[in-house]
Amino acid sequence: xxxxxxxxxxxxxxxxxxxxxGKRTALRLALNLHRRDGDExxxxxxALIQLKTExxxxxxxxxxxxxxxxxxxxxxxxxxxxxxxxxxxRDIMAIESTETxxxxxxxxxxVISPMDGIGPQALNIDxxxxxxxxxxxxEVIFALSPTMEGDTTNFYLxxxxxxxxxxxxxxxxxxxxxxxxxxxxxxxLGRSLQQRQIFKLNV
Amino acid sequence: xxxxxxxxxxxxxxxxxxxxxGKRTALRLALNLHRRDGDExxxxxxALIQLKTExxxxxxxxxxxxxxxxxxxxxxxxxxxxxxxxxxxRDIMAIESTETxxxxxxxxxxVISPMDGIGPQALNIDxxxxxxxxxxxxEVIFALSPTMEGDTTNFYLxxxxxxxxxxxxxxxxxxxxxxxxxxxxxxxLGRSLQQRQIFKLNV
Numbered sequence: 001x002x003x004x005x006x007x008x009x010x011x012x013x014x015x016x017x018x019x020x021x022g023k024r025t026a027l028r029l030a031l032n033l034h035r036r037d038g039d040e041x042x043x044x045x046x047a048l049i050q051l052k053t054e055x056x057x058x059x060x061x062x063x064x065x066x067x068x069x070x071x072x073x074x075x076x077x078x079x080x081x082x083x084x085x086x087x088x089x090r091d092i093m094a095i096e097s098t099e100t101x102x103x104x105x106x107x108x109x110x111v112i113s114p115m116d117g118i119g120p121q122a123l124n125i126d127x128x129x130x131x132x133x134x135x136x137x138x139e140v141i142f143a144l145s146p147t148m149e150g151d152t153t154n155f156y157l158x159x160x161x162x163x164x165x166x167x168x169x170x171x172x173x174x175x176x177x178x179x180x181x182x183x184x185x186x187x188x189l190g191r192s193l194q195q196r197q198i199f200k201l202n203v
Numbered sequence: 204x205x206x207x208x209x210x211x212x213x214x215x216x217x218x219x220x221x222x223x224x225g226k227r228t229a230l231r232l233a234l235n236l237h238r239r240d241g242d243e244x245x246x247x248x249x250a251l252i253q254l255k256t257e258x259x260x261x262x263x264x265x266x267x268x269x270x271x272x273x274x275x276x277x278x279x280x281x282x283x284x285x286x287x288x289x290x291x292x293r294d295i296m297a298i299e300s301t302e303t304x305x306x307x308x309x310x311x312x313x314v315i316s317p318m319d320g321i322g323p324q325a326l327n328i329d330x331x332x333x334x335x336x337x338x339x340x341x342e343v344i345f346a347l348s349p350t351m352e353g354d355t356t357n358f359y360l361x362x363x364x365x366x367x368x369x370x371x372x373x374x375x376x377x378x379x380x381x382x383x384x385x386x387x388x389x390x391x392l393g394r395s396l397q398q399r400q401i402f403k404l405n406v
Binding site for chain 2: 020021028029034043044047063064066088093
């Protein structure tokens with residue numbers, strides 16, 4: 001499809017660099033933006049610039065923050081002895097919305113993936129090693145994706161941070177709440193059998 | 204889901220104003236942008252600004268253009284006697300990629316849709332009426348969407364531009380090339396029977 005304007009083409013190309021946005025969708029988005037008035041475009045664009053200029057990675061955990069230390073690390077009412085290691089800022093939001101974890105986080109910024117050229121050096125691992133040396137820390141939870149890359153990263157992290165007195169845990173694997181058993185894949189179902197739990201009535 | 208940064212939230216909200224982008228996707232896009240370096244963001248944002256500041260609506264047809272008159276209207280080798288009326292710039296691109304039309308276009312900027320508060324005044328119709336008065340024009344093709352709103356707009360346009368010596372046509376309706384007959388909806392199939400064509404071998 002031939003785009004009649006160089007600038008429309010340029011905007012389409014830029015929008016198509018976003019994840020999950022193909023060329024056709026990008027063109028649709030560009031035309032939508034084109035129809036807006038100047039002020040709306042300004043607001044739109046400023047929000048994207050400020051996202052870069054006004055936010056920081058929290059110096060402790062790597063979470064996105066408007067201040068040097070994020071609101072979770074700055075919260076003195078949260079437990080100081082437990083660190084939950086996640087890939088991504090979105091994982092923090094997901095775990096926070098469960099309201100079942102009241103410790104601290106550590107954002108790796110990805111998982112080890114040799115196929116994509118991501119080695120341990122590319123990730124926020126050294127800071128985690130330093131943090132976990134602190135004798136105050138009694139548990140580190142690996143909350144990475146249940147994939148090959150996640151497992152590799154778990155293994156690597158374990159080797160780096162294992163020490164006496166530190167409990168290292170991972171998320172349990174098992175069938176999803178609300179799903180039908182027959183649709184669970186065999187590996188997940190197998191794991192949920194191996195890791196079966198004593199049945200308790202929730203009274 | 205609680206977003207840890209005001210600026211991340213702001214960028215997410217802005218991205219979610221794009222068509223087809225929900226809150227979750229917008230957050231994903233915002234985090235992707237956040238990971239890019241400053242220069243990349245600058246290029247991205249400049250492309251969106253230039254889309255607004257450096258492009259024009261062609262003074263003749265309304266197509267997006269980097270110059271006052273778009274490349275189609277400026278092309279002297281295209282037929283001057285036939286105008287194809289479309290809703291949107293994307294329709295021009297779609298028709299151009301068929302390489303079966305060598306006339307001029309006219310972009311309405313939408314269709315009449317009382318439900319969405321879009322009346323004839325909101326559309327680029329007066330300019331079409333003026334253009335079609337020119338005795339040089341012998342045919343106007345209505346290439347609007349085959350929807351209720353498109354049909355309403357066709358009817359309105361017909362009333363406004365009908366004159367002696369002007370042929371007014373619409374796109375044929377019928378079964379799609381390459382589709383299976385049994386999956387065509389009954390209205391389309393009915394129309395394609397009513398408007399059946401003399402069979403010709405393409406030799």
